Amino acid sequence: MLETIKDHFIVCGYGRIGSIVALELGRQAVPFVVVEHDPIRAAAAVERGILVVEADASREEVLTRAGIDRARGLIAAVGTDAENVYAVLSARVLRPDLYVVGRAESEDSVRKLQRAGASRVISPYQIGAVQMVQTALRPAVVDFVQLATSSDNLDLAMEEITVATGSPLADHSNVDLNVRERFGAIVVAIQHEDRQMAFNPEPHAVIRGGDKLVVLGRPESLKRFELEAAR
Secondary structure (H helix, E strand, C coil), X not given: CXXXXXXXXXXXXXXXXXXXXXXXXXXXXXXXXXXXCCHHHXXXXXXXXCCEECCCCCCHHHHHHCCHXXXXXXXXXXXXXXXHHHHHHHHHHHCCCCEEEEECCCHHHHHHHHXXXXXXXXXXXXXHHHHHHHHHHCHHHHHHHHHHHCCCCCCCEEEEEECCCXXXXXXXXXXXXXXXXHHCEEEEEEECCCCCEEECCCCCCXXXXXXXXXXXXXXXXXXXXXHHHHC
């Protein structure tokens, strides 16, 4: 199975954070491999039917075994910030183009992970605190975001869709594409290749190849839209 898996995520660590990451990837039917050096945690993952490499995620040969050359991304969620920095460094040596998410507990480690090459750095404690404040001040907004991003919701979903160069959607304006009528979806935002984000884009905003669209709609509508964007 390790030899054939592709377009997958490598989850480094199966502790408190890594196990939740693995659970959510599984719920969203995203292929992934867990790299965990602790035999007890590795065995727990295997018992849940998860594909596991029992080894140190900071070693390049281990990431190679996990199929990093074919991977979609890597999530560094090992127990300590130092281990996550080493995992990110090793991933960058093997795949400079790979999308890498790193977990950090301290502000200092956020900067270290960024310097190591992480595409994004997540601080669970900071995010948790912000979420608590948002829930206290804006509960309806939090409810909507959770509804739109929950993998359990069958009526509404929010997805990131990349428009391929040469796609029938490329080089057309929002109004010309008539997304709402054709697909039953709403383009909430457009992120251009320079990573500038346009929220609630104007009707005449032009969608280019390589743009990432944040789209809201029913899951089946988003699937049709995604297929058209990838053509």
